[in-house]
Amino acid sequence: MKRFILASLLIMSITLSGCGPRGDKKAEEKTDGDSTASVLPKPTKSAADSAANAAKAAEEARINAPIADEPLLEMVTSMGSMKIKLYKETPQHRDNFVKLARKGYYNGLLFHRVIRGFMIQAGDPFTRDTTKVDLYGSGGPNYTIPAEIVPGLHHKKGALAAARKGDSVNPEKASSGSQFYIVQDEAGCAHLDGEYTIFGEVVDGLSVVDNIAKVETSARGLPLYPINIISVKEIK
DSSP states (O other), X not given: OHHHHHHHXXXXXXXXXXXXXXXXXXXXXXXXXXXXXXXXXXXXXXXXXXXXXXXXXXXXXXXXXXXXXXXXXXXXXXXXXXXXXXXXXXXXHHHHHHHHHHHTTTXXXXXXXXXXXXXXXXXXXXXXXXGGGGGXXXXXXXXXXXXXXXXXXXXXXXEEEEOOOOTTTOTTXXXXXXXXXXXXXXXXXXXXXXXXXXXXXXXXXXXXXXXXXXXXXXTTSOBSSOOBEEEEEEOO
């Protein structure tokens, strides 16, 4: 009798031990699944996205910050530095030039047209790409600036003026959105007075203008040895 009871108890013990863990495992799996689903985080912007947006907003604020009446900028070139003052009488050209400089637009561009006894010209974004040499002189930011031709401002040595398309296709004398030239010889540029917008002048570094004008060029005025703008930054 005792053996029968012990055997029965042993069978019950084995049966319970076999069923218990399997039932617990299923319950655990179900519980784990329910628990995971309930704590999944809701989609949110990543910290990287937030930082990028903040940086973008800060950059836009810097570019659009107030501009001085007559800002002073330093143009660093591969042949030396010039300090340039922009005129308050030509506010649209002044503001455009400053904003492009703040964006780094001029950094790395070439002086693509240099004529001794006349002027030196730059500001074409095509000059970043040597495979587009045939297009040098035709590039820009895809907009023009209304002429701001001010009586009394003339093409003196060091004058900064906006390049533009000719009168036949541009009778209003609207300026290029980015291309400019600097007068190297006043007499050689006198005929341009009243025809192009003069919006600034070189106040320090005229010798750099002369040195650039002296370099050897191709027939079209492209320096045989690249002369580039390293940077243009406000200093006042």
